Amino acid sequence: MPTESLYPPIEIPDVDIWAFLFERNDKPYPDDKAIYIDPFTSRTYTFADVKSTAIDFGKGLKALWDWQKGDVLALFTPNCIDTPAITWGCHWAGGILSPANPGYTAEELAFQLKDSGAKALVTQLALIATAKKAASIAGIPHDRIIVMGDERDKEARVKHFSSIRNTSGTSRYRRTKLDPAEDLAFLVYSSGTTGHPKGVMLTHRNIVANVLQGMSGEANLLKWDNGPDKSGDRIIAFLPFFHIYGLTCLIHHSLRAGLALYVLPKFSLDAFCDIIQTYRVTFAYVVPPVVLLLAKHPDVSKYDLSSIRMLNSGAAPLTKDLVETLHSRLNLKVKQGYGLSETSPTTHMQPWSDWDKTIGSVGRLLPNLTAKYVSEAGEELPAGQTGELWVKGPNIFKGYLNNPERTADSLTPDGYFKTGDVGYQDENGNFYITDRVKELIKYKGFQVPPAELEGLLVGHPLVDDVAVIGIYDEGRATEVPRAYVVASKATEPVGEKHSNEIAEWLATKVAGHKRLRGGVRFVEEIPKSVSGKILRRVLKARAEEETSGKTVKAKL
Structure with missing residues (x-):
């Protein structure tokens, strides 16, 4: 069930x-x-x-x-x-x-x-x-x-x-x-593995539902009159408003609940810490790279961040070590949530009281939601077994703009959205996300479609063939794109200057989050299936070998 x-x-x-x-x-x-x-x-x-x-x-x-x-x-x-x-x-x-x-x-x-x-x-x-x-x-x-x-x-x-x-x-x-259930409020764009971003159609009812879902239960601990001086909770807002995470959780939640929102045009560690200290900010929505900075950057020690009651991390997985390191250093608590553009976004949230009890979990299902994990054969799986997460509820999007085929592939006839994320749930109703069915790279919460970068890179004169994968960068606490390139015969022998040239060339053609921060590696050939599909798992195994120095066998 x-x-x-x-x-x-x-x-x-x-x-x-x-x-x-x-x-x-x-x-x-x-x-x-x-x-x-x-x-x-x-x-x-x-x-x-x-x-x-x-x-x-x-x-x-x-x-x-x-x-x-x-x-x-x-x-x-x-x-x-x-x-x-x-x-x-x-x-x-x-x-x-x-x-x-x-x-x-x-x-x-x-x-x-x-x-x-x-x-x-x-x-x-x-x-x-x-x-x-x-x-x-x-x-x-x-x-x-x-x-x-x-x-x-x-x-x-x-x-x-x-x-x-x-x-x-x-x-x-x-x-x-307006008709809340039918009329669109937002068209947010979510990158896809086919290259071009997809227009995610979110109705008024989707957003209204998700604001109330996110404010229910323990999430409702944020109030307009909290605190000893009754001035209420104060939130620092650096997450981009163009992203569904900031759009719903910051802009809409704050007005509905009456919370003061201190708005930054973009993230800066010094500005982030200074504003928390100066205005006694009590809550922050963050992403794992920010948690990493707070846990390890020496400049953080110059500030008093003790007013923070809780951090909520989303957009990408957060490791247990990072949660514990942050708490050990600054006594700051951080819990996790999960969601997607297509779910308006939040579907799961770790309760405040469980932040240290279920580290690694994205939390429990929010109200009015149903979920199941499904095998590759389409069979529902019991707790403890790993499969693709499907979710159903009033915050599920209407479909992809101008893309009925993709919509039909993503939404089941009975209303479940196939998230493309793989994981499992435990016997206590805590959900875990372990991998992705989709091939999207997530750089600091931003989506990077490999096919888009590959389509551009093949236009460079040094490139005969190319595949892009995401590799985990511990220093940044996020995935970064790396390109594996088959060089044109005219450029042999290839070296570091050629890698830099290709990476810098691509940087002039894409947004900042799509740059090849994982570098460029030259290979003899791109591994592909008999139908011509890039075998990214083979390249991921190669990348792991390059990092660990150990042989890693990829599943074919």
């Missing part, structure tokens, strides 16, 4: 995100509670500020661009406290938000703009050149590009989003009615 959540079911209201956040009768905190805080400029948004700004922006979209239900607004920006108001302003107007990685090249961004059918693009001034180039490729007029953040175009060549929200004659516009 499939495993049911050990938590009691919760009620999922039949409302869209706007009503869920702004039209509730049970908000426990005041309208003037500061929710989104820029610690570098001291600029803030209270609940009331977010709501009024979002309404004005939504009205401006309708007035200026005849915004219709289902129109897509792309967001290409680092973390910014303007993001929530722009997001929910888009929803107020009936639109769908599609956040993009600010590290994308123009070509990578253009693919997402075209695939999503984006009608307009919001960015920051520092990224305007990339945004304009991508918009041109995607056919978006440049007058549909606007900027957010503190920096404005002094020559007024690009509108600031505040000018959109201050559009005159908008009083006649009303909020667009």
Whole structure:
């Protein structure tokens, strides 16, 4: 039998995100509670500020661009406290938000703009050149590009989003009615092993459900009035808002629960530690490489991080040694969670009280979820046996945009999502993830599709054939991409300078997280099956041999 959540079911209201956040009768905190805080400029948004700004922006979209239900607004920006108001302003107007990685090249961004059918693009001034180039490729007029953040175009060549929200004659516009179960709230892009990212279609109900699931049980220990001075829990937000982890767990959770969110545009160890110390931050969502820095970097000792009640790590597995090293050094507790873009994201969470009892586990199923592990033959497996994890619940996505075949492969007729992750559960309902069916490389939580890099690398004159795999880098506490290359005959003998040349060449063509941090290795041939499929497991065995010096036999 499939495993049911050990938590009691919760009620999922039949409302869209706007009503869920702004039209509730049970908000426990005041309208003037500061929710989104820029610690570098001291600029803030209270609940009331977010709501009024979002309404004005939504009205401006309708007035200026005849915004219709289902129109897509792309967001290409680092973390910014303007993001929530722009997001929910888009929803107020009936639109769908599609956040993009600010590290994308123009070509990578253009693919997402075209695939999503984006009608307009919001960015920051520092990224305007990339945004304009991508918009041109995607056919978006440049007058549909606007900027957010503190920096404005002094020559007024690009509108600031505040000018959109201050559009005159908008009083006649009303909020667009939406069907929470059917209408999309977000199009987030998740990389696939076939190269191009896939548009993950998340409905309003998906997000509403997952916010409530994540706030249930022990997760609800975060409160707006916690602490001796009753000022509430404070969260540091460096996880990217364009990623589903930050989008749901940071932006949405904070407003629903009334938590103060200190927003960083990107991660910096010194800034991270300084903000925790200065503002007495109590909670942080992190990823394993950050846990590694906190556990081992000498600069951390200069700061007082004792205000932290708990860290929650996700996006990639966390080792027992790392959890114990961190606690031994700083007395900081870290628990784990699990989820995917397709699950909005969180499906499992380790309870606060179990952080040291079930290290290595991703936790228990959240409320209203059912899961099972399935063998390669499609048979359900009992506790203790390893198989692919399938999950079912109200937070499971609607499907992949413009990709019915991939959707059919991923969603079963009875509603289970095949995660592609392999693991098992114990007799106490704790779940463990041990491997991936899919071949995606996860660098610090970001997905790197090997086929995309291979497709680019074969275009280099030194490369005759290539395969890319992920190898674990202990120094970074994450997987990194490594390329195995068959050199063209004209380049023999090959050496370190050729490896560096190839790696540096690729770095100019991809976002930062896709760089070949695992290096380039030259081989005589790429191992392949009789049908031509790359045997990555053979290369992984080779990589393990190179690291350990021991012979490792790969399964064929």
